[in-house]
Amino acid sequence: MTDDVPEIKAIYTDGACSGNPGPGGWGTVIYFVDGQIHELGGYEPGTTNNRMEMQAAIAALQFLQQHDYHTPIELNTDSKYLIHGITQWMRGWKRKGWKTAAGKAVLNKDLWLALDELTQTLNAEQKVAIDWNYVKGHAGNVGNERCDEIARAFSQKRTISLKKSVDANAGNSSNPAAGAVVKPNPKSRTPKNVDPQTKIPLPTIDTTLSDMSDTRINRVSNMLKLLQTADELAKQGYLITTSELVVLTGVSAIELAKRGDDWTWRNWTVSCVSSESDQEKFWQLERIGE
Template identity: 60%
Template sequence: MNAEISKIYTDGACSGNPGPGGWGVVVYFGDGSVHEMGGAAAATTNNRMEMQAAIAALEFCQAAGHPPVILYTDSEYVKKGITEWLPGWKRKGWKTAQGKPVLNQDLWQVLDQLNTKSVNWQYVRGHSGNAGNERCDAIARAFAAGRQPELRQSRDL
């Protein structure tokens, strides 16, 4: 029997902004197993890495056939973008309220395609002692620094 995903934490990091960046994801399952992921980009921004983490998390859920229950991000940009701003951007032809092109439109479009009603987007304050957030932050920072962190993957697809 497959355990359901209970919660997901995502984070992005960038050394310089723009600069080398990394992202991290920690997926917790109801049976106590954990699946961690991460990646890097040579020249990017913190916001793009935050978005890439959320994309990777949702792609993992889709591939595993499990909709996430709660997706935690410490990025207000990602949380507000996907839950508040996106409908207006789409109505305005991917323009902001000021009439400027939406930054990171390519990633917003991917997130929009992956997002479903079963995704409960939650903001978690970064660097506040939350174990899931701290762990994905460590993964993201390691990748941004060019290091390969040891990833727990007690769960196979």
């Protein structure tokens, strides 16, 4: 740890995107043990929410690297996509040559590679172990709420004052409204046109039974059918429509719009594989860990 950086208590990161894809922003807040706070933020004109979540984490790790920090840290994020990717999925992706279980190219590979290189370098050269910790978003957590505020301000190009406890010239932050130049992120992926695949009929959950014991048994049975359907969809690489995804997951169409193009449901990652030119959105499931 260098003289210009006090001991870090915790780091929070978050990303935001309008449109997904669309204009995005990321926010990183570093809390020091002595009470100081250092904030970073950035803007990307065309990106996704997941990429902004990843970019916020990259900025945090770059801060540690640039300041030659040598103490284990806790990094908090509300992105399960980020945590699962860096702690679980990446091992399988590497074994498969950065392919998913369905044989598709891993989304956001450029940023995953950057995160992987940073974590390995920090651990090997600076002995920095990173504790990737999930925090629920919009639940009153001060660090998470502040990161969200920063990310949204940058995504909308609104002026926001960032706290600076460390020399800003050594960091990676910028404020578009203040006239600073934002360091460009790697190019966002361009979704490929995908032809609809064979659709598997999704089961209908029976909620009309009156007997409580039979109802519980039927609910478990129906849920098992749903999970088996999801597994078959992932195994065969079939694509499903948004309305079918709503039936499968129980997540409303309004909530789906908020979750973006890549998110986690139970044991699967759910990814949008349609381009903006497609008349209807199609989704693909991939079993976590495969």
